[in-house]
Amino acid sequence: MDIMNLIDVLEEAIESAWKIPFTSRGFVDKDELLESLQDIRLKLPEELKQAKRITEERQRILIEAQKEADNILKNTADRVNVMVNEHEITRLANEEAMKIMEAAQNESRDMRMATKEYVSQTLDGVEQNLSSVLQKIREDKRTIL
Numbered sequence: 751m752d753i754m755n756l757i758d759v760l761e762e763a764i765e766s767a768w769k770i771p772f773t774s775r776g777f778v779d780k781d782e783l784l785e786s787l788q789d790i791r792l793k794l795p796e797e798l799k800q801a802k803r804i805t806e807e808r809q810r811i812l813i814e815a816q817k818e819a820d821n822i823l824k825n826t827a828d829r830v831n832v833m834v835n836e837h838e839i840t841r842l843a844n845e846e847a848m849k850i851m852e853a854a855q856n857e858s859r860d861m862r863m864a865t866k867e868y869v870s871q872t873l874d875g876v877e878q879n880l881s882s883v884l885q886k887i888r889e890d891k892r893t894i895l
Contacts, residue, residue, distance in 0.1 A: 753790060753797050760786040 763783055767776035 753793050756786055756790045756793060760790070 760783065763778060763786065764776075767778040769776040
């Protein structure tokens with residue numbers, strides 16, 4: 751029997767006691783009550799041990815749950831750091847790509863300008879040569895005619 755059943759037996763013995771008329775007092779079987787109390791005393795250490803085991807198990811489960819929660823938080827923080835680092839790497843790569851693109855565009859613009867300058871100078875030289883040749887042809891033509 752567990753403690754609660756033993757207390758129920760004790761309560762029943764008290765309630766079924768022979769009552770003294772016109773009072774709230776009664777006669778109980780002393781031996782029956784003492785036997786119930788002795789059973790409670792014997793059962794109580796076992797119940798306390800079981801309660802202690804339950805409390806220890808509860809504490810162990812709470813500690814384990816806390817450790818698991820801590821691990822989840824740590825893993826989450828690590829993952830966030832990785833994601834932040836990956837984002838930072840991506841951002842830096844994009845910045846570097848933009849610098850390279852800008853440098854390439856500047857170099858391309860410079861090369862176009864240099865090419866235009868070269869072509870302009872070359873055509874100016876050709877134009878001067880052609881003008882000289884044309885003038886020479888006119889002079890020769892006047893001389894001949």
